[in-house]
Amino acid sequence: MTAKQHGYPSQATTWDAGWLQIATHCPSPNYGPRPDNTEIDLLVLHSISLPPGIYGTGDVQRLFVNQLDWDAHPYFQGIRGLKVSSHFFITRSGAIWQFVSCDDRAWHAGASSWQGRERCNDYSIGIELEGLEGLPFEAAQYTSLAQVCQCIRNHYPIRQMAGHEHIAPGRKQDPGSGFVWHQLQQMLNWPPAMFPPSTIQTP
């Protein structure tokens, strides 16, 4: 497998009931079962920071486990009561957090559609990068992201990868123009056809 060539952990020691062992586990109550017989074949990439543009606050982790203090910042008034989650969150320094088992359905995509299939949460795994749409991401985040993506593809039948902006166009803009899809594609050495057509120059 490609993963072993890159020195990533072997499949046998990487996963435990949908939890990636190299991640810090912070279980969220915001999840549900996937529909029966769902093939988990899509990776969805996001960006988030709370308050927006401020990093390392711990507020993203608090949001995903319903422990955010809505009165702590004016921005939080606009999202008061929001119940969301992601499978993964990668901080600016590349630390990997996991909130929902990949075997379960996290609440990251909302109303969405990809290649004619709606309800992307049903069949996707969500990865949030700490950041702000339009701004660049850190090298450590690409390294951790590539590691997470490879571990996921070793274990789940991933066929496609897309940004939130691609599965909810007009409604969402993350991860935005600051994310270099081509760099991730080269790090993973996955076929360009696995990425949104607009993001990768095909030779």
Ligand SMILES: [Zn+2]
């Ligand atoms: Zn998003």
